[in-house]
Amino acid sequence: MQHTGSKRTVFQYLRWNKTSYALLSGFIAIIGLILYVWWPLAEEYISLFNPDIPAWRQLDYLLVGNFLVMTVLIMGSADLRHDLPLALVGLAGGLVIEAWGTQTGIWSYYTSERPPLWIVPAWPIATLSIDRLYRILDHLARRLPDREVNAAYWVILGAFLALMLWFIFPTLDKSLTVMALFLCLFIYFTPTDKRAMLFIFLMGAALGYFLERWGTSRLCWTYYTRETPPVFAVFAHGMASVSFWRANKAILFALQKFPLRISLLKHQ
DSSP states (O other): OBOOOOSOOGGGGGOOOHHHHHHHHHHHHHHHHHHHHTHHHHHHHHTTOOTTSOHHHHOOHHHHHHHHHHHHHHHTTOOHHHHHHHHHHHHHHHHHHHHHHHHHTSEEETTOOSSOGGGTTHHHHHHHHHHHHHHHHHHHTTTSBHHHHHHHHHHHHHHHHHHHHHHHGGGTTSHHHHHHHHHHHHHHHSOSOHHHHHHHHHHHHHHHHHHHHHHHHTTSEEETTOOSSOHHHHHHHHHHHHHHHHHHHHHHHHHHHHHHHHHHHHTO
16 A cells, blocks of 8 residues: 655645744744843854954854754745644653753753753754655655555664663663653554654654754763764654654644533533
């Protein structure tokens, strides 16, 4: 059996609409808020520029590239009914993940905050970007047989869980680490849509590499292994994206059932 998909082209998934500009405005507002509330951090970064060296030689092109790519992605086929719940899940989930990693010492930020609130808004932006990448990959790979996709799901995500266990083993005595591990195991062994989960995992890892490459090479955050970045961290973005997708689906399902339950109670 093959996943046929629609006859849409890839470019249609990146088409802008009125909602796209609303998302862009929100993105810019978040950046402005971060700069205002945490101005000392921005001031510290600006102070690194040397006026004796041309500005183009001092630009952080990886950072600029990451922001430009995510900006273009979140504006593609924007839909607030779909994007807002997913973004909120990404915001909450990102806070939980940052708390887990910094509290257990798996990674730390140069500000020594556990976790730093200024990094949390980056999670919903990345979540929406990965959602767009997933749609594109799902379109391009729509002819892949389900049998092969399902097999790849068990192998690839299973390999990640083995890698995760090895990487977090030094903190296995921490309750937060145990909870994170059991959550990932639960998600892995209870797949609701293997194709979607596999593709989201792959796209999350793809974007995660560039985000982790920037953060670890600039010493914005550092893992206990001192790698820039660790392989685990790259693929962990994929698993985080899958968990956000599953959580969003569960919440929307519950919200759809809740009005029905209220209606039934009124007629009793």
